[in-house]
Structure formats: C-alpha cells, structure tokens
Amino acid sequence: MPIQPLKLRSASRSTTGSQETFAIPAQARKIVPAVSVAVVRRKTVLLVKRARPPSQGLYAYPGGKVEPGETLAQAAARELKEETGLEARNYRPLREIHIDGSGENHAVDYLLTVFGALYVGGEPVASDDAETAAFYTLAEMAEMPLAGDVFSVAEDLLGPAQDARR
Template identity: 50%
Template sequence: MLAAGAVIVDDGGRILMVKRGHAPEKGRWSVPGGHVEAGETLAEAAAREVREETGLEAVIGRELWCAIIDYSDAETFEIHDFAATVIGGELRAGDDAEDARWMTADELERAPLVGRLRAHLRAAGIPPSDQVAPKGPI
C-alpha cells in the first residue's frame, strides 16, 4: 500500500496530529495521512488527506522520510511523509480521524503514537529538543 502524510508545525511549534479512527493502530496518534489514490502524486495525496482528516488546506513541501511498515502478513505500507504548511481551513476531525488537534512538544511526548513515528519525528528534529521538558526530577 502506497501512503502519504504531512508533518505540519505551526508558528508556536505545535504539531498537527490526528487520532486514528480505524485499524491499523486505531486510537493512536499520527500525522494526517493515508492511501494514495490512482492518478495522484504523493504530494497530492498528502494534501488531500490533510484536508479530509483535519479540515485544513496545506501546501506540501519536501519529503522528510519514507517508512516501510509491515502491519500483517498480507499488508505492507510504504509511507512517504512530507513537511507542509497550513494555508487555510478550520481545524476539525473528519474522514477516518477520531480527533484532530495541535499538540505541544510535551503533549507529543506523552501521546501514544503509531509505529515508529516518534523516532522519525526526532530524526527530523521535530519537535526541536529544546521544546521538550525533561522527564522527572532533575
């Protein structure tokens, strides 16, 4: 399965996240994204998924990473995630998203994320390490 998503960080450093409403990984948080439809480019699919899942319009930028994920013996996902910028719309959960919201770095640290998303975000410097509060007593 070919899929595309968007990593969107606002001016305040918050990351746009959606709570998955369906399998795989129902109830976990992810960046907006989903299947690439016939005839779509990866960037077009990422923009469409942002619109469908969050109600926001986005401009898609450079590709941040590609991840290959095996969800079962029969399903392997090739996921391309892109940097993106919101240019309009009103935030609301839609399509197959159970919830959609902007998360601070601290909220993101505590949220149950899909698969290896946390590692991919960290590798891309999202959120910047100076935005995450240290855990526990210092």
C-alpha cells in the first residue's frame, strides 16, 4: 500500500505586533535524532549554559543533532569535543527523551538520547553554542536554571545528595 501524503487540515495562527506565527500540527513535524552527554568527574557533572535556542539561558548537557552516517555514540563524542574541547570515555546511553518542538514553534521534534561518560582530562572551554562550560555538584545544580531532565540524570549518575533538593 503506498504511503499517502499528509494533509494539513488546520494550523493555529497567532499574531504579535507585526509578526505572524503558525503552529504546525504534531503529525506534520519531523523527528530528528539528537544526543547529549553527561560527563562525570568525581562527584560533579559537566554542564554548558546554552547560548541559543532551544533552552537558551538554561544549563544543559553538551549535545546536538546526529549527523548522517554517525552512530549516536559518535555524535555524542563529536558534540562534546565541539562544545567543550573535552574528550570522555565509556559512553553509555542512559535514557531517551522526546522533545516537542511546537513549544518554540519548530517544525521538528527531537528524539534525544542522553549518554553518560567518564571524564578523561583537561578543562572545559565553552564554544559559540555555549556561554559557559564547567563541572557542578548536585548541590550547585539545585540552585541553577536547568533544562528538562538535567537534574534527575545527574542524580542517577552521582546518587542523591542529602543537601541537594530540586
């Protein structure tokens, strides 16, 4: 049976001043594979403060889109190197998260695979995608503006801390 083209029955429209935006129905959005990597160094985890959408201004794990021909683990290693200059080892997938792009009026959703990895060496340097890149404890993270599941992933990796509640 041939695949039928998707017919858009409706899209919501809103106007703000002279800007007009259209919300694209979920069934019309493409799902893009993406990765992030939580690098552990002793009892800390690497975070970047995002300089661009999505999650601009929030702290998150370094990551991005998977490029054609890459495995998820290769993409995680590449994104870590590009965004922080660091390398890690023992990459392992921790969880998958569906990110609905409609909240920021994107035509795509992301299927994010979050990896855990072990720190190898060096100091993180933020790239143009990030304002800062540094290692943080759970107690520090509890006071920071974090994206999505960042805190719960860190707790899974480091274990719950008595003085860190979110």
